[in-house]
Amino acid sequence: MDGDEPDDVVLLQRTAAGSSDALLALHKRYANLVYSMAWRVLQDVGLAEEVTQDVFMKLWQHGRRYDPARGRFSSWLLSVTRFAAIDRLRQEGRRPLSAELPAGSSDEPTSLEGLLSTDHASWERGQHLRLLLGQLPAEQRQVVELAYFGGLTHSELAEQLSLPLGTVKGRLRLGLEKLRGLWLDDPASER
């Protein structure tokens, strides 16, 4: 982000004051990030576009609700997007998918330039975690991804995967514990 550009809080304040230019500046800054999360959950281009636009319309209508004391704006925006996309998934009656483009896939852009104007450090840490997620046993990775990106609870995981509840709980717990261990042990992860 250019040092002369207003920061997120300033743009949010202007948005809350009725400046559509400020909202559009935020849209330009974060549309790819929001769209990436929406697509990951929905895995449908049309629905991901709709959810992306809906998130920014909510920002236009209720942006004052963000409290900087609660953390980085991009994290808050992505969290809201994740839940909006999960809600949309349920409204559409669709089942969440655990499969996604594997890290380093040839279908995935390899350069962030032009795609992300801010938060590169957070993105890089997230992508590193994504690589670590790939090191989990397949059945553990599956439940972790379905729980997080699909919004499924233990019971819902058991139903979708036709597995006993205890099996699902064990896989999710072991998967997350292993992921945490890999993350804590990896010198590349910045904490």
Place this chain on the structure above:
Amino acid sequence: MDHEAIEGLIPAYALGATDPDESQAVEAHVPGCAACRALLAEYRGLGDHLLYATPVMAAPADLTERMRRRLAPERRQAAPEPWWVRLRIRSLVPVLGATLLLLVLTNLYWVSRVNRLQQRATGQAASLDGFANARAIPLRADAAGGWAQGVVYAPSDGQLALLCVYGMPALPPDKTYQLWLLKDGKRDNGGLFRVSQDGFGLLVVRPERALSEYSAVGITVEPAGGSPGPTSPRVLGASL
């Protein structure tokens, strides 16, 4: 559920993957366990990093322009904004809450007169006198709560409380919001309420015990008529 069992649920809880009864157990245990609070903070941090663990995708090139066009009629219709939107103060809660409280107290005076007549007949006593010095407890939206906010006004005598919420999505006719009061891992029903299309809602809370006996409050979405226990994730809540 013992400490070890709760500890095992914390990773899933941090990701929002626990079932309602499991979430209740974690929420009852964590406030009193420093080790579990620390573990929960670690897994929440992991969850924060997962927000960025998606494939990087380019949104359609014309998406911002489409947003501009979508905003154009909104911009024309936006003025004038309600006065409480134009207020440029860091927290709207005390100002809006005080205004709502003043408005509601006037109406509640008459409600209380009827209540006193009823309660005299049943032998119970209630008073709204304590609201003048009520403690305002802001509610925070959980991840599932999105844009919602709220306040609980708790007078010192603890017999009644007033819940004010705003920014809550209106529900279909077969659903309702239900307030829960948490004590020792158990939840008492605090009442049912609906919100207007603008997302505003009010509830006069008549707890089974003194409000000071409860450790937390929470709001969930339940079937119309309420539930004996929460069946969905908490949308708003606070420690008391």
